[in-house]
Amino acid sequence: MKQVKDFILTGNRTLPSGCHLMTFVPADGAKLPAIEPGQFVQVKVDNSPKAFLRRPISVCDVRYETELVLFVKPQGEGTRCLVELPENSVVNIMLPLGRGFSCDECNGHKVLLVGGGVGAAPLVALCKNLAAGGADVTVAIGGRSRRDVAGVDVLYKPYASKVLVATDDGSCGHKGVVTSLPGFDEHYDRIYCCGPTPMMKAVARIARAKDIWCQVSLENHMACGIGACLCCVENTSDRGNVCVCTEGPVFNINRLQSWE
Amino acid sequence: MGINLKVDLGAGLKLDNPVLTASGTFGFGHQYAEFIDLNRLGGFIVKGTTLEPRQGNPAPRLVETPSGMINAVGLQNPGVEDFAKYIYPTLTGFTSKVIVNISGAQVSDYVKVAEILAPLEKVSAIEVNISCPNVKGGGMSFGTSPEMAAEVTAAVRKVWPRHMMVKLTPNVTSVVQIAKAVEAAGADSVSLVNTFLAMVVDVERRKACLSTVTGGLSGPAIRPIAVRMVWQVAQAVKIPVVGLGGIMDASDALQFIMAGATAVQIGTANFIDPAASVKVVDGIEDYCRRHNVADISELRGII
Ligand SMILES: Cc1cc2nc3c(=O)[nH]c(=O)nc-3n(C[C@H](O)[C@H](O)[C@H](O)COP(=O)(O)OP(=O)(O)OC[C@H]3O[C@@H](n4cnc5c(N)ncnc54)[C@H](O)[C@@H]3O)c2cc1C
Ligand SMILES: Cc1cc2nc3c(=O)[nH]c(=O)nc-3n(C[C@H](O)[C@H](O)[C@H](O)COP(=O)(O)O)c2cc1C
Ligand code: FES
Numbered sequence: 001m002k003q004v005k006d007f008i009l010t011g012n013r014t015l016p017s018g019c020h021l022m023t024f025v026p027a028d029g030a031k032l033p034a035i036e037p038g039q040f041v042q043v044k045v046d047n048s049p050k051a052f053l054r055r056p057i058s059v060c061d062v063r064y065e066t067e068l069v070l071f072v073k074p075q076g077e078g079t080r081c082l083v084e085l086p087e088n089s090v091v092n093i094m095l096p097l098g099r100g101f102s103c104d105e106c107n108g109h110k111v112l113l114v115g116g117g118v119g120a121a122p123l124v125a126l127c128k129n130l131a132a133g134g135a136d137v138t139v140a141i142g143g144r145s146r147r148d149v150a151g152v153d154v155l156y157k158p159y160a161s162k163v164l165v166a167t168d169d170g171s172c173g174h175k176g177v178v179t180s181l182p183g184f185d186e187h188y189d190r191i192y193c194c195g196p197t198p199m200m201k202a203v204a205r206i207a208r209a210k211d212i213w214c215q216v217s218l219e220n221h222m223a224c225g226i227g228a229c230l231c232c233v234e235n236t237s238d239r240g241n242v243c244v245c246t247e248g249p250v251f252n253i254n255r256l257q258s259w260e
Numbered sequence: 261m262g263i264n265l266k267v268d269l270g271a272g273l274k275l276d277n278p279v280l281t282a283s284g285t286f287g288f289g290h291q292y293a294e295f296i297d298l299n300r301l302g303g304f305i306v307k308g309t310t311l312e313p314r315q316g317n318p319a320p321r322l323v324e325t326p327s328g329m330i331n332a333v334g335l336q337n338p339g340v341e342d343f344a345k346y347i348y349p350t351l352t353g354f355t356s357k358v359i360v361n362i363s364g365a366q367v368s369d370y371v372k373v374a375e376i377l378a379p380l381e382k383v384s385a386i387e388v389n390i391s392c393p394n395v396k397g398g399g400m401s402f403g404t405s406p407e408m409a410a411e412v413t414a415a416v417r418k419v420w421p422r423h424m425m426v427k428l429t430p431n432v433t434s435v436v437q438i439a440k441a442v443e444a445a446g447a448d449s450v451s452l453v454n455t456f457l458a459m460v461v462d463v464e465r466r467k468a469c470l471s472t473v474t475g476g477l478s479g480p481a482i483r484p485i486a487v488r489m490v491w492q493v494a495q496a497v498k499i500p501v502v503g504l505g506g507i508m509d510a511s512d513a514l515q516f517i518m519a520g521a522t523a524v525q526i527g528t529a530n531f532i533d534p535a536a537s538v539k540v541v542d543g544i545e546d547y548c549r550r551h552n553v554a555d556i557s558e559l560r561g562i563i
Contacts, residue, residue, distance in 0.1 A: 228291040
């Protein structure tokens, strides 16, 4: 059941990349509804006179059934004001929205998670679920330099069997784009990917060439977040324009018309 | 003290309270049923429906603006046949009024859509959106010429048996003139405003932000202009006026009512708070209580 309610910001930690790990608990003390990895929330940024619409942010993790973790990159006015909020601020959040990654029947599967930048966020909860479901998870994280990836790999370490890092300048891990990691040559049963669109497209090309099942998470601009305004559509090969906020944000690459 | 919020828009359209939700901002209702009790609304107006299914415009369809947003959805909808078959049955259980917004590229499209909707009893009213470009009229919007606006209204009037609301575009020199023309052609009420034609340029990419370059501006940014237009129209026509444009809360809604509107519609506000519409209902009631208003009609057109 979707809900809109006030949350209290209980933690706001800045990572070296400038991204923030923000934790929230419902102000009414209630438990969070069930949230799948890849689902998102719509955050109201009240401390910014410029941010009129809510801002969509993926759920990074849910802890102890009450703690919502978001991984936010200050991008423009809205996200900058959001990350500047002090602890104990009250923030109105709508959740859980969209459809997440499919992670059932993953027992014994070898899966690859590919994340770039804030795209790494929803993959943390996914990694946890896949590992719990018996999958052998390899995580590949890409960034421009050490700063982008610092503090990110540790989020996965408890669940993944391998965490690979690639940076454009080689300051951490492999030098080059994430798809040039040697780990990409191995066989995987599934690939899950979230990050900047060019990176997702590169991963989709590899998955397609090797005929590997692959899901990506899109970041189309949104207004309502619940399928009412039809502003967020993506063109699919099976059903034409569909709402990313309700049919997605996670899509199997074979549905994405313009990604062929 | 019992406060009477009931309003009568004429031709059988009686609402329990003056709050409707605006077409295109409320889906087909069910998207909001998880957040609010739809029966607490005076009614809800569903997404613009056309004769044929429409895929709408390519992405990007949305750009945020100061206190508002511009959309270029382009009337994406499953078509009236699909509406009648699959969506209408999900709407028949509500006690609040269901209004269908209709659009077309030529007069005969509007007429056919109205004919298909006519047997659907639970559709208490149609709202005729005359802001669409008329393909036969050279692509100019029906709503920008008094003659074309009257022509669509009169044609739909012949086939539509219940309340007919005509929705006016603000992108004209004189909205009063258009309002008078549709009144004379048989409209039971007019609703205004639709969105304002607008655009934003992304200077870094040196491109328009929307795929269609221009789109429709909505939200609080347009409210003062919308209030002014409602005030002007309410004085010029005898039929009821339904006001909308940037209403975020009860106080905004009351501005339209005091300017002459019998009912109001909540649009873009639904995106920011899915419960905005019922909060407006509660807020109006609270206002009446605080100001000893026994009947909402006491506030209508007092400016
Ligand atoms: C499903 C989904 C999940 C997301 N998850 C995360 C996340 O976990 N962490 C994170 O930091 N960011 C995430 N984003 C991106 C985030 O929503 C944008 O960075 C943010 O909306 C930008 O707002 P702004 O005011 O800072 O920027 P501005 O550029 O000032 O925003 C202007 C307008 O454009 C929209 N916009 C700009 N960039 C984006 C974008 N990339 N995606 C969607 N809308 C955008 C804004 O919402 C706003 O309406 C996600 C986006 C989507 C759609
Ligand atoms: C995303 C979106 C879609 C819309 N679709 C329609 C539509 O299909 N038919 C119509 O008559 N008006 C449509 N409108 C206009 C609204 O119904 C309303 O007239 C306008 O948004 C102004 O009110 P507001 O500022 O309260 O949103 C749409 C508006 C938005 C924002
Ligand atoms: S954001 Fe409104 S339909 Fe997706």
